[in-house]
Amino acid sequence: MRVVQSSFNKSAVNPDQYPPTPFTDIAFVGKSNVGKSSMVNTILNRKAIAKVSGKPGKTRLVNFFDVRLKNDDNQDVFLTLVDLPGYGFAKVSKTARQLWKKMISNYFKNRIQLNGVVSLIDIRHKADSKDKVMIEMLQTMKIPFLVVATKSDKLTKSKIVLELKKRRTEFGLEAGQIVAFSSLKKTGIEDVMNWIESRLK
Numbered sequence: 001m002r003v004v005q006s007s008f009n010k011s012a013v014n015p016d017q018y019p020p021t022p023f024t025d026i027a028f029v030g031k032s033n034v035g036k037s038s039m040v041n042t043i044l045n046r047k048a049i050a051k052v053s054g055k056p057g058k059t060r061l062v063n064f065f066d067v068r069l070k071n072d073d074n075q076d077v078f079l080t081l082v083d084l085p086g087y088g089f090a091k092v093s094k095t096a097r098q099l100w101k102k103m104i105s106n107y108f109k110n111r112i113q114l115n116g117v118v119s120l121i122d123i124r125h126k127a128d129s130k131d132k133v134m135i136e137m138l139q140t141m142k143i144p145f146l147v148v149a150t151k152s153d154k155l156t157k158s159k160i161v162l163e164l165k166k167r168r169t170e171f172g173l174e175a176g177q178i179v180a181f182s183s184l185k186k187t188g189i190e191d192v193m194n195w196i197e198s199r200l201k
């Protein structure tokens, strides 16, 4: 499956602002600065369709992107990618944090198009309690998810394998439910695209 066209649809806070798209949503969650917006750009093969920043807290709204793809039989496939604001950003008020919680839980609960979440973690860090809370929420809500350990360009190949194994145990994941990714090196795209394709059927 390959992306042929992508465009920004809209930003939203509340469910009544979500675009009424007829396709499956695949959403990206994770701590601030983990690389969600970068991953959306990498997957869509665009430089800056999603805004990226070295400072945490760049994405503040729920951002919807329309995507057209071609499957291996050259048929058109459509989906909506959703870039969500990050959690775990320390320099944020309690009010802002509560707003984030509401935005995410509203999206998870109300968006009937949602059929898969890509949960990003930083491959360099050992299991994070906030990531654990997010993964447990996905498990409890029975939302299908893939954990993507990003910034893998920072580690050697053997260390990547080791870290993936550790996170799999720590987060109680199934085999194949965690993959490595790098927006910098553009690696791991196929694993993620294959998983996304499996969510469209």
Ligand SMILES: Nc1nc2c(ncn2[C@@H]2O[C@H](COP(=O)(O)OP(=O)(O)OP(=O)(O)O)[C@@H](O)[C@H]2O)c(=O)[nH]1
Pocket: 030, 031, 032, 033, 034, 035, 036, 037, 038, 039, 051, 052, 053, 054, 055, 056, 057, 058, 059, 060, 084, 085, 086, 087, 150, 151, 152, 153, 154, 181, 182, 183, 184, 185
């Ligand atoms: N080395 C490396 N850096 C990355 C990678 N992905 C993202 N970054 C960098 O990490 C920083 C944060 O990236 P973003 O994509 O804005 O992160 P985000 O998760 O969308 O952050 P918020 O919008 O604040 O939630 C930027 O400086 C990126 O250049 C990667 O795969 N490898």
Ligand SMILES: [Mg+2]
Pocket: 036, 037, 038, 051, 052, 058, 059, 083, 084, 085, 086
């Ligand atoms: Mg972002």
